[in-house]
Amino acid sequence: MTIPFLKMHGLGNDFVVIDARSRTLSLTEAQVRAIADRRTGVGFDQFIVIQPPRTQGATAFMQILNPDGSESGACGNATRCVAHLLMEQSGIAEAVIETISGLLPATAEANGLITVDMGPARLDWRDIPLAGPADTLRLDVSEGPWSGPVAVSMGNPHIVFFVDDVDAVPLERVGPVLEHHPAFPQRANIEFVQVLSRTEIRMRVWERGAGITRACGSGSCAVQVAAVRRGLTDRRAEVVLDGGSLTIEWQENGHVLMTGPVALSFSGVLQPDLLGQTSVGAALVTA
Numbered sequence: 616m617t618i619p620f621l622k623m624h625g626l627g628n629d630f631v632v633i634d635a636r637s638r639t640l641s642l643t644e645a646q647v648r649a650i651a652d653r654r655t656g657v658g659f660d661q662f663i664v665i666q667p668p669r670t671q672g673a674t675a676f677m678q679i680l681n682p683d684g685s686e687s688g689a690c691g692n693a694t695r696c697v698a699h700l701l702m703e704q705s706g707i708a709e710a711v712i713e714t715i716s717g718l719l720p721a722t723a724e725a726n727g728l729i730t731v732d733m734g735p736a737r738l739d740w741r742d743i744p745l746a747g748p749a750d751t752l753r754l755d756v757s758e759g760p761w762s763g764p765v766a767v768s769m770g771n772p773h774i775v776f777f778v779d780d781v782d783a784v785p786l787e788r789v790g791p792v793l794e795h796h797p798a799f800p801q802r803a804n805i806e807f808v809q810v811l812s813r814t815e816i817r818m819r820v821w822e823r824g825a826g827i828t829r830a831c832g833s834g835s836c837a838v839q840v841a842a843v844r845r846g847l848t849d850r851r852a853e854v855v856l857d858g859g860s861l862t863i864e865w866q867e868n869g870h871v872l873m874t875g876p877v878a879l880s881f882s883g884v885l886q887p888d889l890l891g892q893t894s895v896g897a898a899l900v901t902a
């Protein structure tokens with residue numbers, strides 16, 4: 616059995632995308648981790664499986680897996696990629712992407728960018744989730760000189776630290792410590808943020824189950840919500856990531872709009888029986 620895939624990315628946050636709407640796909644967690652290996656597999660920040668919709672009104676269901684095999688409830692950059700794919704395939708300008716966290720309507724803009732309604736930001740400690748009752752606007756969590764982060768759920772957990780110089784943060788060292796902090800029972804995505812102006816935020820991210828990535832769409836939504844809650848930015852701002860910028864707006868109705876680009880890198884074919892082999896013989900045959 617071979618499995619065709621697309622390699623896509625949003626601002627360098629990269630995905631293996633498999634369309635399983637008209638085929639059965641049975642990959643083990645070990646096989647997904649083998650595909651994630653950037654030397655012996657394909658490599659990805661998230662593994663995306665497009666499935667038939669489960670709810671009326673949805674165009675398709677999107678499953679999101681991290682390189683460590685764990686599942687997530689949100690991936691903003693992949694939502695734009697999958698929406699673009701489905702809209703191109705069907706010649707439509709709107710698609711509704713279903714995830715385990717809800718329905719996400721997406722629209723193609725005239726300039727080629729995609730806007731997604733990422734749903735409501737959830738701010739209660741139970742929604743993040745946190746280990747116990749806490750003020751999500753200033754958590755009693757610290758690591759070295761960094762303390763008092765904001766917690767936001769965008770269908771997945773985000774912990775946002777405001778700092779003076781985002782480039783001075785040793786993210787590769789503090790990221791994994793904070794991801795696994797006991798305050799976060801489902802672990803967390805960790806964002807360090809520098810507010811540049813009321814309409815511009817610089818952000819770096821350590822993603823749960825993935826590590827440092829060039830961009831995180833749900834993280835960008837979370838940091839904009841956190842910045843507005845702290846009174847630091849207007850409701851609409853540019854979030855500047857290592858891989859480029861997203862426009863994020865936290866609307867009065869509580870929903871967060873994200874606008875940004877999508878890109879197709881290449882297509883290929885997976886051969887699951889070869890995955891994980893270390894001898895000569897590739898797990899991947901490119902088309």
Ligand SMILES: N[C@@H](CCC[C@H](N)C(=O)O)C(=O)O
Nearest residue numbers: 687690691692771831832833
């Ligand atoms: N890159 C994503 C977020 C992916 C999921 C995250 N690592 C998690 O485990 O919640 C995005 O663009 O939002």
